[in-house]
Amino acid sequence: MPLTLVHDIINMKTQIPHTPLRVGIVGVGNIAERHAQGYLAIPELAQITAVADISPQIAQVKAAQWGVPVWYPSLDKLLASDVDVVDICLPHDLHVSAAKAAAQSRKHIYIEKPLARTARECIEIYQAVEQAGVFMMVGHNLLFNPLMTKAQALVTSGAVGQVFMIRGASYGWPPFRAGNFRLERAKSGGGVLIDTGVHILYLMRAMGGEARSVSATMSHALRSEMQGEDNALVHLQYANGALGEMAVSYSTKLSTYALGFPDGWDQRIEVYGTDGTLKVDLVRGTLQIFAEGAESHPILANWAVANKKLQGTTLFELPNVYFDSFKFAIHAFAQTLLSGGPSPVSVSDGYRVMQLVDAAYESAREGRYIHVSQG
Ligand SMILES: NC(=O)c1ccc[n+]([C@@H]2O[C@H](COP(=O)([O-])OP(=O)(O)OC[C@H]3O[C@@H](n4cnc5c(N)ncnc54)[C@H](O)[C@@H]3O)[C@@H](O)[C@H]2O)c1
Numbered sequence: 404m405p406l407t408l409v410h411d412i413i414n415m416k417t418q419i420p421h422t423p424l425r426v427g428i429v430g431v432g433n434i435a436e437r438h439a440q441g442y443l444a445i446p447e448l449a450q451i452t453a454v455a456d457i458s459p460q461i462a463q464v465k466a467a468q469w470g471v472p473v474w475y476p477s478l479d480k481l482l483a484s485d486v487d488v489v490d491i492c493l494p495h496d497l498h499v500s501a502a503k504a505a506a507q508s509r510k511h512i513y514i515e516k517p518l519a520r521t522a523r524e525c526i527e528i529y530q531a532v533e534q535a536g537v538f539m540m541v542g543h544n545l546l547f548n549p550l551m552t553k554a555q556a557l558v559t560s561g562a563v564g565q566v567f568m569i570r571g572a573s574y575g576w577p578p579f580r581a582g583n584f585r586l587e588r589a590k591s592g593g594g595v596l597i598d599t600g601v602h603i604l605y606l607m608r609a610m611g612g613e614a615r616s617v618s619a620t621m622s623h624a625l626r627s628e629m630q631g632e633d634n635a636l637v638h639l640q641y642a643n644g645a646l647g648e649m650a651v652s653y654s655t656k657l658s659t660y661a662l663g664f665p666d667g668w669d670q671r672i673e674v675y676g677t678d679g680t681l682k683v684d685l686v687r688g689t690l691q692i693f694a695e696g697a698e699s700h701p702i703l704a705n706w707a708v709a710n711k712k713l714q715g716t717t718l719f720e721l722p723n724v725y726f727d728s729f730k731f732a733i734h735a736f737a738q739t740l741l742s743g744g745p746s747p748v749s750v751s752d753g754y755r756v757m758q759l760v761d762a763a764y765e766s767a768r769e770g771r772y773i774h775v776s777q778g
Pocket residue numbers: 429430431432433434435455456457458461476477478492493494495497515516517542544583584598
């Protein structure tokens with residue numbers, strides 16, 4: 404099947420569910436905790452009414468911890484229950500089957516990034532979701548980090564002028580215990596690129612639009628326990644002529660303990676335009692912008708009161724908001740589903756990002772630029 408365009412908005416054929424949404428989380432390992440805190444913060448919109456995990460012990464413990472009345476040892480049992488929403492926090496290789504099964508059971512879906520292991524799997528998900536007419540949001544959570552929503556508003560309102568270059572990066576050494584799905588290429592779909600590069604790619608897409616070609620080089624430098632790459636450098640040529648560059652690494656040794664990231668973590672986005680430069684440091688919680696004409700820019704002019712102006716540069720500081728992106732994303736999901744709006748991060752968005760990931764892996768294998776189909 405050719406990788407053809409998938410349309411942008413899923414029209415819900417099913418009824419908008421009642422409020423609060425009854426949410427079932429499947430795969431209650433690491434990241435499910437962040438999702439749970441997101442739902443627990445909005446009981447008027449959504450409540451976790453069941454959880455499921457292949458490990459009954461984990462399911463039972465999490466259900467008790469979050470005050471959830473019911474737990475199941477499988478997705479099938481969760482799908483047979485009366486939940487309105489299935490929140491998929493499973494290893495990457497299970498995304499496609501879980502999303503298809505959830506759609507076929509007429510459940511609305513929140514699914515963790517990456518949407519699937521390949522763009523082709525994303526199309527399978529799209530077809531199931533479209534056929535069932537259910538609502539799906541992909542967990543591109545860093546888009547909901549308040550620094551990134553500000554950055555996006557600034558860039559799209561022209562604060563730095565015409566964007567000609569975007570750089571993104573993520574560095575660290577997250578520890579993976581034996582049995583972690585990220586150690587196996589077949590389960591994760593690759594290495595650091597598909598796991599964390601996806602975050603940086605969707606941020607770079609939000610800033611620069613679609614890319615028309617991709618090139619990449621990758622290495623397996625230090626993490627012998629991982630089958631996939633632990634370093635990747637990716638170049639993008641955007642459809643509008645801008646250039647993009649991304650570096651992602653799981654083999655970087657850093658000291659960010661004092662910032663609340665004991666294992667070392669550093670993530671940045673830089674946007675260069677004809678009128679200025681914007682830089683976001685996600686871990687330190689800063690957004691710095693130099694913009695010619697800042698005084699008359701509708702957003703920047705209002706910032707002048709609350710923020711420091713240092714020789715023409717506006718520095719916006721919002722420390723300790725890194726993990727809030729999950730809460731904001733889940734709030735957006737519940738609110739949009741209940742109001743019948745288009746998905747804040749659609750299946751198409753997940754697919755477009757996975758096209759870039761596919762192209763980067765292909766480029767690294769073949770040593771050439773890969774054209775990205777916009778069809
Ligand atoms: N947005 C982010 O910043 C972020 C961070 C971490 C993980 N993630 C994503 O979240 C997803 C899960 O990652 P994680 O780190 O939580 O993984 P994890 O391994 O900690 O948790 C996965 C859970 O799924 C359960 N599971 C496995 N197979 C199952 C099955 N067949 N049926 C039911 N349960 C099953 C496991 O027992 C485990 O509890 C991945 O897509 C990952 O990329 C996103």
